[in-house]
Amino acid sequence: MTQSQGNVFELSAHRRSCGNCALTPLCLAAGLDSTTLDQLDNLVEYRPPLAPGETLFHRGECMRTVYLVRSGALKSIAEHEDGSYQVLGFHLAGELLGLDGFFSGRHTCRVEALQRSRVCPLPWDALQLLAQQLPSVQHQLMTAIGHETLADHRHLAMMGCPAPRRLAMFLRDLSERQARLRLDPSELRLAMPREDIANFLGMAEETVCRQFTRMNAEGILSVRRRTVQILDHERLGGVCHGQPRPAVAASG
Amino acid sequence: MTQSQGNVFELSAHRRSCGNCALTPLCLAAGLDSTTLDQLDNLVEYRPPLAPGETLFHRGECMRTVYLVRSGALKSIAEHEDGSYQVLGFHLAGELLGLDGFFSGRHTCRVEALQRSRVCPLPWDALQLLAQQLPSVQHQLMTAIGHETLADHRHLAMMGCPAPRRLAMFLRDLSERQARLRLDPSELRLAMPREDIANFLGMAEETVCRQFTRMNAEGILSVRRRTVQILDHERLGGVCHGQPRPAVAASG
């Protein structure tokens, strides 16, 4: 049922016009009149879609462009000298990306596509000029950076929780972000492999699996590979808050 | 020996003049000529020292002021609905504080004094005006915010490590920050109780203790309550990078 029938946004819409873009209400263009929309429109450069695994920008790279994710998904990662790395976050459609270099002028981490992804590149200097003229754009830029900080703090707070809570919080976050796109918040299509989820949450891949399996058994989720349905938001919320739940009866 | 004799900075120096302040080379005043120094000077308000446990500002509070820590130490914490909390960071002398509200105009966390602490309050709107005139101040503000983001990312990366590494990284960070104040990087005076270190690092208080005890036994540290001497920076660095170390021989 619901063969993506009720989708308000057609994410892969016409390529080169903010006016036509389905994501407009979510991106910097939100609330602009058609004149200023054209100004923004002229800013947007074209960039061929990223292939899975392709790097959008590297750490230390000069920050010349910010990106709005049009479709697909990306991850940002901090890599350490010793070869280890930390997934800092995931970036989904409708989200602004690359503002991490705002302060130093250089990107602080690497961003890589998880899937084939389309982005709208916005040259930074031109965008700044536009922001100076349009307080609403300025405000949205600030808000976007602020959200990143907030996300980091939530991420940090998560890391202090036991594994079940962490995964539940992760899923709820994804669900909420999906709701903002007017997509079904109960039907998740995970863009990232278990390994990336595990790293992001600071736990082992196997633990992620087991937590999925458990919530599946409990009827909170229906998990099949990267397709995750949230069957019971109520109880998922319970897990987020660390509510104790009945032991899994080993039927037999 | 060295009865604080070689201290370049006298941290509790004269109260109301940036020109006289020992921290000048570290704060926003860095590199300003005497005229502009006076401008900054006129900005600084007076605030009586904070008592231990006193709150500097609350989450959600309007961001009217940023603060330079003159002496003492503070912590910023995110509190959750369920009563749990997460220590997000510690703020030592010479560090700028309160910029977390830069984006939304409201503070995103609560900041509380760990010890009796002195701060220089800088009214935000006046500071912004000054920053518009003085690119160097503007630049320093940006840098300061950028550092916070960077610190968050390092914090996140830490949370993925085993406990010994986490504590070692924490100590190394403190040591480096102390070095910036021209204080002995080997002689740490911890401003915070074990509980706060534990929370910050996402582990149990007892685990913090045991890791201290272990590094003490190994001769990497000399730990006595809140006085920690780093005896072997080399090996401390080793622990940071997760180098395996010989098992503790239960001497018999």
Add this chain to the structure above:
DNA sequence: CGCCGTCTTGATCTCGCTCAAACCCCGTGG
């Protein structure tokens, strides 16, 4: 049809948590 990468499951072990008690330092008051 068979291979390979991703995901899942099982068995085992260990790190770090929990609970609980002792300890130490330091300030207070006798």
Add this chain to the structure above:
DNA sequence: CCACGGGGTTTGAGCGAGATCAAGACGGCG
């Protein structure tokens, strides 16, 4: 000066969540 008390810290014992190692299942693709 010393006894006392209390908060922060340390230590111990036991346990459990989660890591690790290793094998198997599933699904996609050539």
